[in-house]
Amino acid sequence: MTPTLPKSVADRVFDTLQQQILSLELPPNTRISEAEVAARLGASRQPVREAFRRLANLGFLNIRPQSGTTVTLISEEAVLKSRFIRIALETQTCRAACRDIADDGLAILASLISQQRQAITDGDRQKFHILDDQFHRQICVSADVGFAWDIISDHKAHMDRVRMLSLDTSSQNRALDEHIAILAAITARDPNGAAHAMTAHLTRIETLIAQLKQQSHNWFTDDSN
Known part of the structure; x- marks a missing residue:
């Protein structure tokens, strides 16, 4: 049996944010920033940026460089x-x-x-x-x-x-x-x-x-x- 690899920091940030979005702890239209999430979760900006991209690809975040990142509408x-x-x-x-x-x-x-x-x-x-x-x-x-x-x-x-x-x-x-x-x-x-x-x-x-x-x-x- 192949051993389970430990999760990366980006994986852990992704899991945390996805759960907060799905549970509505982060409701639709909530503004979030890489800096705020990095500070809150004790992570550097790069894994947070990667998690943001993954969530955006799944349809849970809108990333707009000029106006910021928000949780999508349902x-x-x-x-x-x-x-x-x-x-x-x-x-x-x-x-x-x-x-x-x-x-x-x-x-x-x-x-x-x-x-x-x-x-x-x-x-x-x-x-x-x-x-x-x-x-x-x-x-x-x-x-x-x-x-x-x-x-x-x-x-x-x-x-x-x-x-x-x-x-x-x-x-x-x-x-x-x-x-x-x-x-x-x-x-x-x-x-x-x-x-x-x-x-x-x-x-x-x-x-x-x-x-x-x-x-x-x-x-x-x-x-x-």
């Missing part, structure tokens, strides 16, 4: 592209899980649902978001297609900002119910039912976008970044 087009990729992959992982998942895999998924329920009770939105990702990842792992989650992770980030913006108690309970429906279909070894439940779960983001665009401070754009 691109509706990018979110819907991410949703398309997730539905294509995750309906198939659900079908594979119906065929291949073992009892211990079902138990792990059930435990994740219990933990999600507790996170809602505790009012811990960030923990619910993490457990939500773990639930989707575990379906891939239990179906012996863990590589699919690597692909999903590379494409889901634009959806994550919408998810974090919408994660009030009502939305969390709705997501929990949808996870329960997905698990019930997988437990019943019903591939069509599992695929349908996953599609319904991931498609709901269109409704969330419509609702959030009325509430969220002009944070959305219909243009891709």
Whole structure:
């Protein structure tokens, strides 16, 4: 097995900034500078500049030499592209899980649902978001297609900002119910039912976008970044 190489300073800066953008700690239109980030994270300017370029290439930063760097608006087009990729992959992982998942895999998924329920009770939105990702990842792992989650992770980030913006108690309970429906279909070894439940779960983001665009401070754009 090839050993995992330690992350570079640029990688660590990238990871930190991306998480802050996705969690809305750095909301859309926030101005940031290389100097400020370098000082805050204890890094030199060069790795920060590299991280900025990577985030810009992914559509999360607008770098304008004359006017500064800002966090992008949430691109509706990018979110819907991410949703398309997730539905294509995750309906198939659900079908594979119906065929291949073992009892211990079902138990792990059930435990994740219990933990999600507790996170809602505790009012811990960030923990619910993490457990939500773990639930989707575990379906891939239990179906012996863990590589699919690597692909999903590379494409889901634009959806994550919408998810974090919408994660009030009502939305969390709705997501929990949808996870329960997905698990019930997988437990019943019903591939069509599992695929349908996953599609319904991931498609709901269109409704969330419509609702959030009325509430969220002009944070959305219909243009891709």
